[in-house]
Amino acid sequence: MESDKNSDHSEENQMQSDHQFERLSRITILILFILICILFFPIMRIFFVPIVVAAVFSGLLSPVYRFFYKVFWRKSYLASFLSCFFLIMVVLIPSFFILQSVIEQMRDFFSSAVPWFNDFSERWEEYPVVERFMNSKIGTFLIDEVDWPAFINTITRNVASIATSVANKTYTGVFGLVADMVIMIFTLFYFLIDGKKILQKTKYLLPLKEKYQNMAYSSFSLMSKAIIKGTIIIGIVVGFFSAITLLIFGIEAWIFWGFVVALFSIIPLLGPSLIMVPAALFKIISGNIWQGIGILLVTYIVLINIDNVMRPRIVGNSARMHDLLVFFSTLGGLSVFGVMGFIIGPVIAALFLTVLKIYSEEFKPQLTRRAIE
Numbered sequence: 001m002e003s004d005k006n007s008d009h010s011e012e013n014q015m016q017s018d019h020q021f022e023r024l025s026r027i028t029i030l031i032l033f034i035l036i037c038i039l040f041f042p043i044m045r046i047f048f049v050p051i052v053v054a055a056v057f058s059g060l061l062s063p064v065y066r067f068f069y070k071v072f073w074r075k076s077y078l079a080s081f082l083s084c085f086f087l088i089m090v091v092l093i094p095s096f097f098i099l100q101s102v103i104e105q106m107r108d109f110f111s112s113a114v115p116w117f118n119d120f121s122e123r124w125e126e127y128p129v130v131e132r133f134m135n136s137k138i139g140t141f142l143i144d145e146v147d148w149p150a151f152i153n154t155i156t157r158n159v160a161s162i163a164t165s166v167a168n169k170t171y172t173g174v175f176g177l178v179a180d181m182v183i184m185i186f187t188l189f190y191f192l193i194d195g196k197k198i199l200q201k202t203k204y205l206l207p208l209k210e211k212y213q214n215m216a217y218s219s220f221s222l223m224s225k226a227i228i229k230g231t232i233i234i235g236i237v238v239g240f241f242s243a244i245t246l247l248i249f250g251i252e253a254w255i256f257w258g259f260v261v262a263l264f265s266i267i268p269l270l271g272p273s274l275i276m277v278p279a280a281l282f283k284i285i286s287g288n289i290w291q292g293i294g295i296l297l298v299t300y301i302v303l304i305n306i307d308n309v310m311r312p313r314i315v316g317n318s319a320r321m322h323d324l325l326v327f328f329s330t331l332g333g334l335s336v337f338g339v340m341g342f343i344i345g346p347v348i349a350a351l352f353l354t355v356l357k358i359y360s361e362e363f364k365p366q367l368t369r370r371a372i373e
Helices: 002-045 048-071 076-126 128-134 137-145 148-205 210-248 254-264 273-285 289-314 323-362 364-372
Strands: none
Touching: 002 048, 048 076, 048 148, 048 210, 048 323, 076 148, 076 254, 148 210, 148 323, 210 254, 210 273, 210 289, 210 323, 254 273, 273 289, 323 364
16 A cells, blocks of 8 residues: 555656646747747848738739639649739839839929929019919918018928939839849749648647637738728829829829829828829919819819729728728838838738737627626
8 A cells, every 4th residue: 555655656746747847848948939039030020021012912813823823734833933923014014114204203393393493483473373362461461471582492492402312212212122022022922832831830830719810811811902902003093093184284294293192092081182282273373273273173073082982892891991090000101111011001900900809809708897897
C-alpha cells in the first residue's frame, strides 16, 4: 500500500512538473514570437502599402484569374501572369498616360496663373460683374477697407510657391508610386496563386471563432470591392463628366481639373463643388455669365447626383459605410499611406467596424446588463 501511495505521489509530481514545463514552454514561445514580430515589423513596414493593395486587387481579379485558369490548361502561374498583365494593360498603363497629361496641364496652368493674376490685379475694375459689385454697399465697403493690390500680390506669391512644391512632390510621389506598383504586381502574382492557402493558414493561426474569422474576411472582401467599384469607378465617371463640362465651357487645363474633381469626389455631396463652383465664379467674374451658370447647373443637376444614383447600384448597401467615415478614413489614409491611402484607409475603417461588431456580439450579455443597470 505504501509503495502504491509513493507511486501515485511520484506520478502526481511528474504531472505537475510536466504541466509547469508546458506552461513555461508556452510562455517562452509567446515571448519569442513577440520578439521576432518586433524585429520583423520594421523589415516589412515599407511593404505594407503594396501588400494591402495587392490583397485588394487579388479579390477583384479573382474572377479573371479563374477564367484564365480554366482556359489555359489549369496552369496557375500562367493564369496569374495573364491576370497581372490584364491589370497592367487595362488599368495601370492608361492611368500612367492620363497622369502624364494631368502633370503637363498642371505645370502649364501654374505657369500661366501668375501672369493672369498680375493682369487681373491691373484690370479687375474693368470687369462688368466687378463693376456692378463695386457699386453695391458690400462692394463699396470691401473696396474702401481692403488693400486689394497687396492681397493679389500675396496670392500670386503663394500660388507660385504652391506650384513649385506641388511639382516637386508630384515627381517624387510618381517615382515612389512606380516602386510600390512593381512590388504590388509581384505580390499580386503570388496572391492569386496561393491566396486560398494563405487565407486558410491565417484562419488556422488566428485564435478567433470561425464565425468571427468569416466576418472579418467578408468585411475585407466587401469593402475592397466597394472601394474599387465604388470610389474609383464613380470618381472616374464624375471626373470625366467634369472635364468634358469644363472643356465645353472654355476652361483651360480641363484634364487637370477633371482629375482633381475625380480625387475630390470621395467627399460626399461637396466633392465636385470644390472645383466646379470656383470655375463657374471665374467665368462669371470674367464676364462669361452664361458659361458660369452652365457649369453650376451641370454641377448640381448631374455631377452631385451621380454618386447618389450609381453607388447603391455598383456597391450595394451591404458594403456601404457612413459617408462621414468614408470621408475621414480616405483623407486619413492619404495622409498616412500616401497615394494608395484612399484604398487602405477605408479598408482599415471597415475592419475597425468589424472588430467593434465582434466585440459587441462576444460581450453582448455584459453590455446588455450594463445598459439595463
